[in-house]
Every structure is written in C-alpha cells, then in structure tokens.
Amino acid sequence: MNEQHSWVASANGHADFPLQNLPLGIFSPPGGRPRAGVAIGDSILDLEALLATGLLQGDAATAALACEGGRLNGFFALGRQPRLALRERLSVLLSEGNDSRAVVRDCLHLASECEMALPASIGDYTDFYVGIEHAKNVGKLFRPDNPLLPNYKYVPIGYHGRASTVRPSGTPVRRPKGQTPPKEQGGGPGFGPCARLDFELELGIWIGRGNAMGESIPLDRAEEHVAGYCLLNDWSARDIQAWEYQPLGPFLSKSFITSLSPWVVTAEALEPFRCAQAPRPEGDPQPLPYLWNAADQAEGALDIQLEVLLQTAHMREQGLAAERISLSNTRSMYWTVAQLVAHHSVNGCQLQPGDLFGSGTLSGAAPGQFGSLLEITEGGKQPLLLASGESRRFLEDGDEVILRARCVAPGQVSIGFGECRGRIVAAS
Amino acid sequence: MNEQHSWVASANGHADFPLQNLPLGIFSPPGGRPRAGVAIGDSILDLEALLATGLLQGDAATAALACEGGRLNGFFALGRQPRLALRERLSVLLSEGNDSRAVVRDCLHLASECEMALPASIGDYTDFYVGIEHAKNVGKLFRPDNPLLPNYKYVPIGYHGRASTVRPSGTPVRRPKGQTPPKEQGGGPGFGPCARLDFELELGIWIGRGNAMGESIPLDRAEEHVAGYCLLNDWSARDIQAWEYQPLGPFLSKSFITSLSPWVVTAEALEPFRCAQAPRPEGDPQPLPYLWNAADQAEGALDIQLEVLLQTAHMREQGLAAERISLSNTRSMYWTVAQLVAHHSVNGCQLQPGDLFGSGTLSGAAPGQFGSLLEITEGGKQPLLLASGESRRFLEDGDEVILRARCVAPGQVSIGFGECRGRIVAAS
Numbered sequence: 001m002n003e004q005h006s007w008v009a010s011a012n013g014h015a016d017f018p019l020q021n022l023p024l025g026i027f028s029p030p031g032g033r034p035r036a037g038v039a040i041g042d043s044i045l046d047l048e049a050l051l052a053t054g055l056l057q058g059d060a061a062t063a064a065l066a067c068e069g070g071r072l073n074g075f076f077a078l079g080r081q082p083r084l085a086l087r088e089r090l091s092v093l094l095s096e097g098n099d100s101r102a103v104v105r106d107c108l109h110l111a112s113e114c115e116m117a118l119p120a121s122i123g124d125y126t127d128f129y130v131g132i133e134h135a136k137n138v139g140k141l142f143r144p145d146n147p148l149l150p151n152y153k154y155v156p157i158g159y160h161g162r163a164s165t166v167r168p169s170g171t172p173v174r175r176p177k178g179q180t181p182p183k184e185q186g187g188g189p190g191f192g193p194c195a196r197l198d199f200e201l202e203l204g205i206w207i208g209r210g211n212a213m214g215e216s217i218p219l220d221r222a223e224e225h226v227a228g229y230c231l232l233n234d235w236s237a238r239d240i241q242a243w244e245y246q247p248l249g250p251f252l253s254k255s256f257i258t259s260l261s262p263w264v265v266t267a268e269a270l271e272p273f274r275c276a277q278a279p280r281p282e283g284d285p286q287p288l289p290y291l292w293n294a295a296d297q298a299e300g301a302l303d304i305q306l307e308v309l310l311q312t313a314h315m316r317e318q319g320l321a322a323e324r325i326s327l328s329n330t331r332s333m334y335w336t337v338a339q340l341v342a343h344h345s346v347n348g349c350q351l352q353p354g355d356l357f358g359s360g361t362l363s364g365a366a367p368g369q370f371g372s373l374l375e376i377t378e379g380g381k382q383p384l385l386l387a388s389g390e391s392r393r394f395l396e397d398g399d400e401v402i403l404r405a406r407c408v409a410p411g412q413v414s415i416g417f418g419e420c421r422g423r424i425v426a427a428s
Numbered sequence: 429m430n431e432q433h434s435w436v437a438s439a440n441g442h443a444d445f446p447l448q449n450l451p452l453g454i455f456s457p458p459g460g461r462p463r464a465g466v467a468i469g470d471s472i473l474d475l476e477a478l479l480a481t482g483l484l485q486g487d488a489a490t491a492a493l494a495c496e497g498g499r500l501n502g503f504f505a506l507g508r509q510p511r512l513a514l515r516e517r518l519s520v521l522l523s524e525g526n527d528s529r530a531v532v533r534d535c536l537h538l539a540s541e542c543e544m545a546l547p548a549s550i551g552d553y554t555d556f557y558v559g560i561e562h563a564k565n566v567g568k569l570f571r572p573d574n575p576l577l578p579n580y581k582y583v584p585i586g587y588h589g590r591a592s593t594v595r596p597s598g599t600p601v602r603r604p605k606g607q608t609p610p611k612e613q614g615g616g617p618g619f620g621p622c623a624r625l626d627f628e629l630e631l632g633i634w635i636g637r638g639n640a641m642g643e644s645i646p647l648d649r650a651e652e653h654v655a656g657y658c659l660l661n662d663w664s665a666r667d668i669q670a671w672e673y674q675p676l677g678p679f680l681s682k683s684f685i686t687s688l689s690p691w692v693v694t695a696e697a698l699e700p701f702r703c704a705q706a707p708r709p710e711g712d713p714q715p716l717p718y719l720w721n722a723a724d725q726a727e728g729a730l731d732i733q734l735e736v737l738l739q740t741a742h743m744r745e746q747g748l749a750a751e752r753i754s755l756s757n758t759r760s761m762y763w764t765v766a767q768l769v770a771h772h773s774v775n776g777c778q779l780q781p782g783d784l785f786g787s788g789t790l791s792g793a794a795p796g797q798f799g800s801l802l803e804i805t806e807g808g809k810q811p812l813l814l815a816s817g818e819s820r821r822f823l824e825d826g827d828e829v830i831l832r833a834r835c836v837a838p839g840q841v842s843i844g845f846g847e848c849r850g851r852i853v854a855a856s
Contacts, residue, residue: 124592129676149674154617155607159676160588160683164552164778165641174642176775179583179716189582191716213593213685214602214856240775246577248557248587249677255588255777257641288607288619347604347668348856349683350592428642428776 003413005096008108010041015406016263016416017041022090023228023263023418026070027114034117036067036075039263039418040094042111049107055093055100059085072120072264076227076353079209080267083227087268116168116262119230120206120354125166125258126344127202127234128158129360132334137363137375153284156291156335156343158360161234162255166356168262169420175397175427176256178240189243193427196238196380197395200361201308201371201403203330204232205337206264207355214348219293222338223300225351228264231306231403231420232358235259238374238394258358261403261420269415270302273407277301277336290346291339300336304417305329305406306362308371313398315388322402323387325376328362328369397426431841433524436536438469443834444691444844445469450518451656451691451846454498455542462545464495464503467691467846468522470539477535483521483528487513500548500692504655504781507637508695511655515696544596544690547658548634548782553594553686554772555630555662556586557788560762565791565803581712584719584763584771586788589662590683594784596690597848603825603855604684606668617671621855624666624808625823628789629736629799629831631758632660633765634692635783642776647721650766651728653779656692659734659831659848660786663687666802666822686786689831689848697843698730701835705729705764718774719767728764732845733757733834734790736799741826743816750830751815753804756790756797825854 005012006019017023017039027037027044037044050056051064063086066074075083093104129135132152139147151157175197180190208227211217217225234254241253277297286292306329311322335343337357345351363371370376373394376384383391395401405417433440434447445451445467455465455472465472478484479492491514494502503511521532557563560580567575579585603625608618636655639645645653662682669681705725714720734757739750763771765785773779791799798804801822804812811819823829833845 124590150610150614151607151617151671151674155672157672157676157679159679160590162552162588162777163591164780164783165776167641174776177644178775179579182578186578188713189579189716191718213595216605216856237775243579244583244585245675245677246579247673247677248585249673249675251585251587252772252775252777256775285616288617290619344680347606347665347680347684348593348602349590349680352592355592428644 006040006094007096007098007101008041008043008094010043014041016418018413018415019091019094020413021265021269021415022087023265023269024067024072024075025119025263026072026117028117029109029114034070036072038090039111043108044111044114045104046107046109050104053103053107055103056089060089073354076120076206076208080224083266084268087266118166118168118260119262119264122163122166122356123352123354125161125163125356126158127161127358127360128156128340130156130333130335130340131360131362131371133332133365134361134363134371134375137370141379154288156340158344159249161258161358165255166258166260168260171257171259171422172425173235173257173259173422174425176237176240176252177427178237178252179243180239181243194237194240195394197424198236198238198373199308199395199401200234200236201306201326201328202232202234202361203304203359204230204260205357205359206230207351207357208353210352211345211350213350216348217341217345219290219296219338219342222341223267225341226267226337228266229270230264231261231405231417233259233401233403233420233422234358234361235422259420259422261418263418265417270407272409272412273303274299275301275303275331278331290342296336296338300338301333302330303407303409305408307404309402309404310386311400311402312386312388312390312396314390318388320388322400325384326368326370328364328371330362332362332364333359395424397424399424434468434522435524435526435529436469436471436522438471442469444846446841446843447519447522448841449693449697449843450515451693451697452495452500452503453547453691454500454545456545457537457542462498464500466518467539471536472539472542473532474535474537478532481531481535483531484517488517501782504548504634504636508652511694512696515694546594546596546688547690547692550591550594550784551780551782553589553591553784554586555589555786555788556584556768558584558761558763558768559788559790559799561760561793562789562791562799562803565798569807582716584768586772587677589686589786593683594686594688596688599685599687599850600853601663601685601850602853604665604668604680605855606665606680607671608667609671622665622668623822625852626664626666626801627736627823627829628662628664629734629754629756630660630662630789631732631787632658632688633785633787634658635779635785636781638780639773639778641778644776645769645773647718647724647766647770650769651695653769654695654765656694657698658692659689659833659845661687661829661831661848661850662786662789663850687848687850689846691846693845698835700837700840701731702727703729703731703759706759718770724764724766728766729761730758731835731837733836735832737830737832738814739828739830740814740816740818740824742818746816748816750828753812754796754798756792756799758790760790760792761787823852825852827852
C-alpha cells in the first residue's frame with residue numbers, strides 16, 4: 001500500500017485529493033488567466049509555475065508543457081507514458097520530506113480562491129446508456145413485462161450529445177422551455193418551462209489519444225485511449241423528452257446543459273480501484289468477439305461509490321445540510337469503458353483527445369440507489385420525502401443537486417472526484 | 429436582374445460559380461497552406477493575397493481578415509453586415525471592366541489545381557429530419573397506415589450527429605463494420621461489413637453568429653444566425669441502423685463519415701431563390717407561436733434543385749458518365765431554416781459559429797425524386813436498374829455518389845453549389 005504522506009498537510013486524509021490522486025484541471029487564480037493545475041488537499045499546484053522552476057525534466061516536463069494554453073487537449077493527446085511520468089514526479093515533489101518543498105510551495109494556490117473551468121475543449125460528446133439497472137427501471141415504466149429492448153445486451157447503446165453546453169460544476173442550470181406532451185390523445189403539445197426537470201448521475205470519461213478515421217480501436221488497446229474520469233450530470237427535461245424523442249432520440253430535452261466535475265481523475269489514480277466485470281447473469285449472451293477479452297473481464301470494471309445529494313432553497317435558508325438521496329456504484333455498468341471505446345470506433349469513427357463520454361445513468365437495483373428522480377419517484381407518481389419536511393417529484397427552482405464519488409479498496413488510501421454541483425434557476 | 433459579367437471569362441455562364449454566387453471556402457494551392465478563397469468560374473480568388481493588395485477597406489477588409497487562419501469560423505461569427513460588404517466589394521472587383529483587374533488576377537488560382545478543405549471547424553453537427561416526403565416514405569416501410577409519428581408536424585425533429593467525421597467532398601468513404609440485425613427473431617446479431625450502405629441527400633446549413641447559453645433565438649432574428657449553405661451526404665449503414673437505433677437514435681450507422689460540398693454559398697447569394705413556404709395541407713396543425721411568423725412563411729423557404737448521380741466502377745471503366753438517379757428540391761422541407769434555428773435554441777442551447785445543421789433527407793413525393801436508396805429500392809426490395817445494365821439495391825464498393833444543387837429563378841442568373849462526391853472503398 002502506498003500510504004505516503006504529503007508535506008501539504010491538508011492532503012493527508014483529504015476525502016478527495018490526497019497525494020494518491022493528483023487529478024488535473026484548468027483553474028484561474030484570483031485575477032489570473034486559466035491555466036493547468038493539480039489538486040492536492042485544499043490547494044492547487046500551478047503546473048506552469050512548476051515547469052518554470054526547472055523541477056520537471058524529460059517526459060514529466062513534456063507532459064506539463066502540453067498542459068499549457070488553458071486546456072488539457074494536448075496533454076490528453078500524449079497518451080499514458082508522459083502522463084505517468086508527470087504523476088510520478090509530482091508524487092515525489094509533494095511527498096513528505098522532499099527537499100524542494102519550499103520552491104514547490106510557491107506554486108500552490110488555495111483552491112477555495114480559484115475558479116475552475118472545463119479541463120478541455122470538447123470535440124464530441126457521446127452519452128451511453130450502459131447502466132443496466134437504470135435501463136431496466138426506465139424500461140419498466142413503458143414495458144413492464146419486457147423492460148430491455150432486444151439489442152441491449154449486445155450493443156453498448158449510446159448517442160451523440162451536445163458539446164457546446166457542457167459546463168463545469170457550479171454553473172447555474174436554467175430551466176429550459178419547450179414543447180410538452182399533449183394533454184389528450186391526438187391533441188397538440190403544450191409549450192412552456194419544463195415541469196419535470198431531472199438529474200442523471202453518470203461517470204464521465206475523457207478520451208486521450210485519438211484514432212484515424214476509418215481505423216477501429218481494438219479492445220485490448222482501448223485503455224490506451226482513455227485519459228481520465230469525472231462526474232457528469234446529464235440534466236434532463238422529462239416532459240420535453242417524452243414528446244420529442246421518437247424516432248431519433250433525445251435532443252432539446254438534454255442539450256440545455258450538461259455539468260461536469262472539473263478535475264480529471266487519471267486512469268493511473270484509479271488503477272487500485274479496478275475490478276472484475278460482474279459475471280453476466282445466466283442466460284445473457286456472450287459479447288461479440290470485438291467486445292470481449294479475458295483481461296477486460298478480469299479487471300476492466302471500476303468500483304467507484306457514487307452519491308447524489310439534494311439541497312433545496314428552504315434547506316439553505318434553514319442552515320440544513322444537503323440530504324443524500326442516492327448511493328450507487330459504477331459496478332452497475334453492463335459494459336466496461338474499454339468496451340465503449342472499442343464499440344464507438346468499430347465503424348471507423350474518429351475519436352479525438354478531449355472527446356467526452358458519459359456512461360449513462362448509474363443506478364443500483366434497489367431503492368436508495370437510483371440515479372434519477374424519474375426512477376426515485378416512479379415517473380413522478382411517488383414523491384420523494386425529504387428530512388426537511390419537503391417533498392419532490394421533480395426538481396424545483398432553487399434546488400441544488402450535488403454529485404460525489406469515492407473510491408475505497410482494502411489497503412488503499414481512498415480518493416474522491418470532487419463535486420459536480422448545479423442549482424436550478426427559473427426559466428427566462 | 430443582375431446580369432453583370434465578370435472579366436474572369438469562365439465565370440460567365442458557369443453552372444455553379446458566376447459572379448452572382450461568390451461562395452467562400454478553404455483551399456490549398458499547389459504546395460501552399462490552407463487559406464480562404466472565393467470561387468469565381470473555374471478559378472479561386474485568394475482572400476489573403478487580395479487583402480495584401482490594399483483593395484479591400486472597411487467592413488470588407490474586416491471580413492477578409494476574419495477569414496484568416498485556414499478556417500471561416502471567425503468570418504461566420506461576424507454576422508451579415510461585414511459578409512455583405514465583402515460580397516459587394518468582390519462583385520465590383522470581379523466585374524467586367526474593373527480597373528484593378530490586373531492586380532486581382534494575380535490573386536487567382538485555377539480551382540482544378542487546388543485542394544479543398546472543410547470551410548470551418550465544426551463545433552456541433554445537428555441533423556434534422558424535416559424532409560416530410562422522406563419521413564413519410566421511411567415511415568411507410570414500418571407503419572404503412574400511419575407513416576408520420578404524432579410529433580412530426582409540431583416538432584422540427586432533429587438529433588445530434590458526429591462532428592469529428594465530417595469531411596469535404598472527395599474523401600473516400602470506407603464501408604463501416606458493425607453489428608447487423610439477427611437473422612431470426614430472438615437470435616443474436618451478425619457482425620461484419622455493412623451490407624446495406626446508403627446515401628442521403630441533404631442541405632447543409634452553416635451557423636454564423638451564435639447565442640449565449642440560456643438565451644433563445646427568436647424566429648424573427650433567426651436568419652441573422654445563418655452564414656450559408658452547402659450539400660451534405662449523410663451516409664447511412666441501414667443494417668447497422670436498424671439494429672442499434674432503439675431507443676436513443678442512430679449512432680454508429682451514421683458516424684463513420686458525413687460528406688460536404690466545400691463551398692459556403694452565402695445567405696445573400698441565395699436571396700433571389702427564396703420563396704414562400706408551401707401551404708400546410710388541410711388539417712395540418714398551426715405551428716406553435718415560437719415557430720411561426722408571417723414573414724417566414726412568405727419568404728423563408730428555399731427553391732433549390734437537388735440531384736443525385738451515381739457512377740459505378742464499371743461505368744468509369746467503360747467511360748460512361750454518371751447517371752442521375754434522383755431530382756429533388758429543398759421545397760420539400762416541412763420547416764424553414766429559420767424555424768430550425770429557433771427550435772434548436774428554444775431551450776437555451778448554445779449555437780456557435782461553425783456549427784453545422786443537416787436538413788434531413790430531401791425527397792420529393794414521386795419516384796425519381798427520392799433522396800436515398802432506401803426509398804428508391806423500397807428498402808432493397810426493388811433494384812434500381814441503371815443504363816449501364818447494372819442494378820443496385822444498396823451501394824457497392826467502387827460506386828461514387830455525386831450530389832449537385834442548382835438555383836434557377838425567372839430573371840435571375842442561375843447559380844450552383846459545386847459537387848459533393850464520395851466513392852465507396854472496401855471495409856478494412
């Protein structure tokens with residue numbers, strides 16, 4: 001076990017950012033322009049400033065240099081080796097007793113005083129649907145006897161999302177307007193502010209190295225194309241979605257905003273939290289060969305605890321803390337991240353550094369583990385009762401949704417992702 | 429009528445690029461880097477070189493300067509006024525008898541010696557489905573009695589496409605591989621090269637000025653956000669599509685490549701070819717207020733003749749010209765381009781300069797006017813017989829599909845779009 005402590009005191013025992021995490025992001029210090037940094041405890045290490053000290057050499061310096069320009073796309077494009085070199089060097093520099101700590105300390109900013117931006121310019125954003133319990137829960141609302149469609153256990157279902165409205169945690173979520181379903185069969189739609197506004201708890205995946213158009217990425221090379229992970233809230237307007245989505249899928253019901261936690265937790269930091277893919281239930285089909293190999297089954301899944309908290313305007317006014325309304329896990333993914341990459345590129349589709357995947361909503365099978373209000377309230381039929389005495393069928397103006405993630409494994413220092421927050425503001 | 433001739437002799441009577449068109453694009457002259465140019469007859473006017481001559485001033489110079497950097501995004505962002513100023517100045521400089529023609533002539537390249545690139549970096553690509561005859565033809569294959577879904581006449585149906593694989597005319601189209609529908613009910617899918625490869629004839633729309641996230645673009649301002657138009661081939665793998673598309677829409681069946689004609693025909697060049705929106709058939713609903721105003725109905729539609737040609741490998745070997753297999757028109761759009769812009773942003777979705785819309789397949793109601801083989805061959809059941817003695821149900825390796833467009837109106841010089849070509853190469 002790597003129990004190494006840091007001379008950055010706040011890092012030791014930090015819920016999200018101990019020395020063992022070292023996620024990258026883009027931050028602006030007070031009055032400064034956006035730049036790349038690494039989260040360590042309650043501080044952010046400025047990579048440009050660190051590079052200027054001369055304490056980075058070789059691949060680590062190459063990696064830090066590629067982080068310049070206020071976005072991490074160039075860093076993502078480098079692939080694993082330089083990323084790992086930077087990680088190892090930062091780990092040494094930030095470790096307890098390191099001789100250069102006086103110099104490195106001058107490169108730190110207090111995170112609470114900085115503003116976070118998106119870590120990269122997103123070329124394309126793809127949202128998958130691989131949380132099988134969510135697919136079952138939603139399918140049951142429409143087809144109680146046969147919730148999963150015939151393709152579900154063969155195809156990692158996904159669709160293209162809107163890249164232009166992906167925003168970092170903290171960006172207000174304006175309630176969208178749109179067409180809503182007719183009140184009566186055969187009638188015309190309504191129009192107005194969404195009345196069934198929802199969140200969706202997802203894992204975000206940052207693509208690293210890309211592929212040329214026309215070339216597929218084989219499953220056993222797929223991990224080399226993943227740079228890191230974040231939390232993703234796929235805000236959803238259920239009424240708009242129900243009316244618009246046939247036959248080509250969700251569109252305006254999702255494209256008003258998608259929120260991300262701003263730190264890129266690297267594939268290397270998550271290594272200790274990899275696990276075997278859950279065995280497919282008896283009767284489930286064997287995946288096609290391009291989606292299956294033994295190594296991916298043995299260690300291609302991730303064990304990340306996920307939680308959703310809700311704080312209403314009333315709770316804030318009363319000084320009440322946010323209430324946890326869901327506790328889930330990435331183990332509910334029916335396909336591994338490597339399988340998503342292999343599937344996405346099997347037709348020759350080009351992936352590029354800074355492309356973003358969403359996993360799809362990650363719900364568990366039981367109440368208390370659902371990743372959307374659609375599931376928690378059974379489509380709005382069963383209100384969610386809150387400790388504050390309030391209840392919710394869908395989100396109201398002033399509600400704030402907070403996503404968190406935590407990685408725990410025996411003999412390992414736990415790490416987290418930081419928060420993905422968004423507060424609902426009234427329609428304009 | 430503006431019958432003005434140009435001193436560029438090839439422009440006079442040119443099918444696509446007379447003086448009245450002046451579309452913009454990004455080209456590379458032999459051995460040179462990509463740069464912005466304007467098509468005039470069989471030549472391309474180098475805008476950077478022209479700017480350097482000092483012949484552009486004021487808004488026209490501002491517009492030309494914004495074209496620098498090998499992409500037109502900055503130019504698109506400027507909006508209509510500078511674009512119009514540049515157009516008017518170029519029209520003067522290229523007109524017969526202009527005193528500066530010796531200087532301008534030095535800025536010309538022969539188009540046949542240049543390579544075309546995409547005109548802009550595409551942030552997001554949205555594909556609509558507003559060709560109502562196509563929607564009916566495709567719907568009939570699944571629901572003979574009720575081809576259009578209940579939302580069709582209320583919602584300009586659209587979905588997000590893949591931006592990373594949009595390519596300029598001439599880029600080879602590699603046959604994609606993927607999962608194909610089970611041979612028997614309840615069976616597992618097949619896997620291999622697509623066996624039902626198709627084209628889709630569409631109008632492409634380039635977004636100019638964008639909007640802030642959270643702000644809607646009202647219908648009466650929507651035209652200000654459109655920079656220009658092109659042809660778009662939404663290549664489609666019908667077997668992959670049939671298996672994957674439920675419930676979230678087409679994905680890998682479309683994302684392997686999308687081809688564009690490389691010239692941006694400006695909104696100003698198309699002004700003479702605007703027309704009234706076809707009256708809605710008796711019984712069709714009135715659009716919701718955000719999608720309706722009298723001016724848009726009166727002159728918001730476009731009258732552009734569209735054609736599809738096919739040349740097989742055998743035809744090339746025999747020296748046979750490409751055969752026209754469809755003749756259609758943009759008047760089959762159920763919604764105007766302004767309505768698409770207003771709808772896309774009604775939820776606050778941010779549009780950005782260089783975003784691309786596809787209209788959806790534009791078919792007429794009658795045989796000979798269909799914009800895809802799916803329709804021409806009734807889903808592969810009725811082979812298309814070619815004059816070469818060959819037949820096609822879907823596209824074969826070596827087939828080349830060519831899209832063309834032509835604008836004709838009484839008393840107007842006709843203009844065209846240039847070609848959108850793509851030749852199928854075997855799966856890898």
